[in-house]
Amino acid sequence: MDTMASFFSLVERFCEAERIAEATLSSRLFNDGKRIAALRSGRDIGVLRLARAVAWLSEHWPDRAEWPNGTARPEKPQGDAAR
Template sequence: MELTQRLLKLTDCYCAARSISDATVSGIIFKNSRTIPRIRSGGDITTRNYSRAVEWFASNWPDDCAWPRAVERTPAQEATR
C-alpha cells in the first residue's frame, strides 16, 4: 500500500469517527484544507508531511476507533495513546 493510500485510510477512519470532513482534518494537520482533498484527487505528499500526519493521527486517535491494520504504528506512536 502506498503512503498516500495509508494516509487516506487513516483520514477515512478518523473523519468517520469524528464526523468531520477531509478538509477539516487537512486544515488541522497541514494548516491547509486542500491538502488531503488534493491527495484524494491523485496528488502526492512528501515523506516529511506523511510522517507529520501519521504522528498527528497517532496522538489524536479516538479511543473508540480501531487503528487501521493496513497502516503500521510504531512503538513510539503506540506509547502516545
C-alpha cells in the same frame, strides 16, 4: 497497501470516528483545508510531511476507533512516556 492508500484509510476512519469533514482534518494536519483533496487527486507530498501527519493522527487517534490493519502505527517518542 501502498503508503497513500494507508494514509487515506487513516483519514477516513478518523473523520468517521470524530464526525468531522475531511477538510477540517486537512486544516488540522496541514493548515490547508484542501490538501487532502489535492492528494486524492494526485498531488504530491513530501515524505517528512506525510510522516508528521501520520504521527499526528496516531497521537490524536480516537479511543472508539480501531487503527486500520496493515497500517504501521508510529511509536510514541520516549519523552511521551512520562505524560
